[in-house]
Amino acid sequence: MLSIQVIRENQLEVIRRLSMKNFDAAELIASVLELDEKRREFQKQLDELNSQSNQLAREIGILFKSGKTDEGNRLKEQTGPLKTRSKEAEASLDAAKRELDERMVLLPNIPHSSVPKGSSAENNETVYEEGTIPELPDAAIPHWELGPRFGIIDFALGTKITGAGFPVYLNLGAGLQRALINFFLDQALKSGYTEIQPPYLINSASGFGTGQLPDKDGQMYSIPEDDLYLIPTSEVPVTNIYRDVIFKPSDLPVKHVAYSACFRREAGSYGKDVRGLNRLHQFDKVEIVQITEPDLSYDALEEMREYVTGLIRMLELPLRVLNLCGGDISFASAKTYDMEVYSAAQKRWLEVSSVSNFESFQSQRMKLRIKDDSGKTRPAHTLNGSALALPRIVAAILENNQTDKGIRIPEVLVPYTGFSIIS
RNA sequence: GGAGAGAUGGCAGAGCGGUCGAAUGCGGCGGUCUUGAAAACCGUUGACCUGCGAGGGUCCGGGGGUUCGAAUCCCUCUCUCUCCGCCA
Known part of the structure; x- marks a missing residue:
């Protein structure tokens, strides 16, 4: 598997060198980069949502511990929508990751510069x-x-x-x-x-x-x-x-x-x-x-x-x-x-x-x-x-x-x- | 094949459902001391994602669930150990 960083940074070079393996990578790489972009976007969303729920859970914990049950219960109500949103983000993230992996494993290794040109x-x-x-x-x-x-x-x-x-x-x-x-x-x-x-x-x-x-x-x-x-x-x-x-x-x-x-x-x-x-x-x-x-x-x-x-x-x-x-x-x-x-x-x-x-x-x-x-x-x-x-x-x-x-x-x-x- | 027990950081080994990424010991690294080393003492010590950074997030065998919150509870899979059976 190639490293996604290498592909991100040298897209054209990677395509050019893979063509030496008679492999037309242009389309695949375009979709890989797109999925990588998506993946990071969903990851960011999920991280943000998780950060919020972690914060809430912590606060609720402290409230319950100090006997302020009413305040705690009130805070609990905020967690519902957060949960659904993070479930969604997680599903999108998983899907993007899976698709990205499926495509990444289709890319062959890049031939070294000393490898002669040729198709057979x-x-x-x-x-x-x-x-x-x-x-x-x-x-x-x-x-x-x-x-x-x-x-x-x-x-x-x-x-x-x-x-x-x-x-x-x-x-x-x-x-x-x-x-x-x-x-x-x-x-x-x-x-x-x-x-x-x-x-x-x-x-x-x-x-x-x-x-x-x-x-x-x-x-x-x-x-x-x-x-x-x-x-x-x-x-x-x-x-x-x-x-x-x-x-x-x-x-x-x-x-x-x-x-x-x-x-x-x-x-x-x-x-x-x-x-x-x-x-x-x-x-x-x-x-x-x-x-x-x-x-x-x-x-x-x-x-x-x-x-x-x-x-x-x-x-x-x-x-x-x-x-x-x-x-x-x-x-x-x-x-x-x-x-x-x-x-x-x-x-x-x-x-x-x-x-x-x-x-x-x-x-x-x-x-x-x-x-x-x-x-x-x-x-x-x-x-x-x-x-x-x-x-x-x-x-x-x-x-x-x-x-x-x-x-x-x-x-x-x-x-x-x-x-x-x-x- | 049958019955039972368990899986936590490099290793060993704790962990009433609530700042636990995780006590403690060993090991590793850095330092003090020493001519040098050992001992002793002090400090430090996981991986991954994201971000210029500050930070945020994920990971306590794998997967799923309960919960505002799971290393801790439930289900499931895998693996390891003990006993019995079989056996090169």
């Missing part, structure tokens, strides 16, 4: 590309064939017991999963992140806090009976730990890492994008989250980007970093880097991490604030990124490292897997 993925800016794209033998096959052939991933079995998009990892495949998770967690710990094991189900307040609700509820699996949702990423429970929290400056930055399974409905996806491990309903991910002072959040974003590219490098995978354009960054994000690895048998880049700075967008929703020595409170900045999401990493490892002897495991993982080749 084609306009994303390649920050850099590194590593060599492996030459595979003619007999090379994509991971969705490799998995079953080596008996390490069974897609059909997942379909049998659950449905499409829920693969079963077997034997060394399961071992590889576990190894990656532990490797990622250990690396993050080394970089100063503290580990969290969050719940996999969240309530709607948490979904709202990080921006999944109300607009993207169709992307989460829900449990209506208990009013809960399955987490689409551990970002949601981990960031919401700090909902309604006020930090001292010395508490920051907060740096957390969490492994969790992630659940996504992925309604509307189709074709080659969902083939094999490319897009799943359940997948494993290690996520990093930071909460920082506002003026340090872009340093943190760069640091997280460096950290994630470091992981990919260690796994010996060809890497590409994208600075997402205005039209491609998410609703809540101010700036996002996507990290991609090259999957050599599919001959395509696969997104394995998305690192975003939400600035105060989530904090505003969550009331996550910093209170400095002067006693002023201001929203903190929140960031998060995958470090990393497993399935596409596994796809790339399987495809890129296939040899006629089997699939070679990247060296850094061998201490974790206990094997160096899948054959």
Whole structure:
């Protein structure tokens, strides 16, 4: 959520910058400002009326206490009309507030000035590309064939017991999963992140806090009976730990890492994008989250980007970093880097991490604030990124490292897997 | 799942329906004292809305009600604790 003050003070600037997200905010902002005006007007009325009734009640109290019941009763008569008026003012105020909120949550975050212009993925800016794209033998096959052939991933079995998009990892495949998770967690710990094991189900307040609700509820699996949702990423429970929290400056930055399974409905996806491990309903991910002072959040974003590219490098995978354009960054994000690895048998880049700075967008929703020595409170900045999401990493490892002897495991993982080749 | 108890400021813990935003203690901050620290003493110490400010308003788990007036009474929801049952 954007701050109403920012909108009030920079109306045109906000509209201009939101247009970079292909979002025409003019009408919405006009109505927001109007409702804000109304809200303050009703608030003033209500305050004034309350002030009067408080005054009267006090006086009546004093009169009754000192035995002047008649005078007290006379004063009481004045309270009736005051009460009706304040009921009215309160109703108007509530309505204005509700409408204002309804509209405020429709406004996406403002993209940072370094976000490239553009309306679709084609306009994303390649920050850099590194590593060599492996030459595979003619007999090379994509991971969705490799998995079953080596008996390490069974897609059909997942379909049998659950449905499409829920693969079963077997034997060394399961071992590889576990190894990656532990490797990622250990690396993050080394970089100063503290580990969290969050719940996999969240309530709607948490979904709202990080921006999944109300607009993207169709992307989460829900449990209506208990009013809960399955987490689409551990970002949601981990960031919401700090909902309604006020930090001292010395508490920051907060740096957390969490492994969790992630659940996504992925309604509307189709074709080659969902083939094999490319897009799943359940997948494993290690996520990093930071909460920082506002003026340090872009340093943190760069640091997280460096950290994630470091992981990919260690796994010996060809890497590409994208600075997402205005039209491609998410609703809540101010700036996002996507990290991609090259999957050599599919001959395509696969997104394995998305690192975003939400600035105060989530904090505003969550009331996550910093209170400095002067006693002023201001929203903190929140960031998060995958470090990393497993399935596409596994796809790339399987495809890129296939040899006629089997699939070679990247060296850094061998201490974790206990094997160096899948054959 | 059944029965009961409770939810108050960073924490602990008071609070006959009437200047209660809330006693007291601890913690935090500032000061006196000290070479320094501790102790002691003094002062200070919630959030939010609105206003240039003075000020005004809201908040004692959430929502609703009674009343001129609610932290205090009533209803309801949520959560916590105790006992019983079941159980990884």
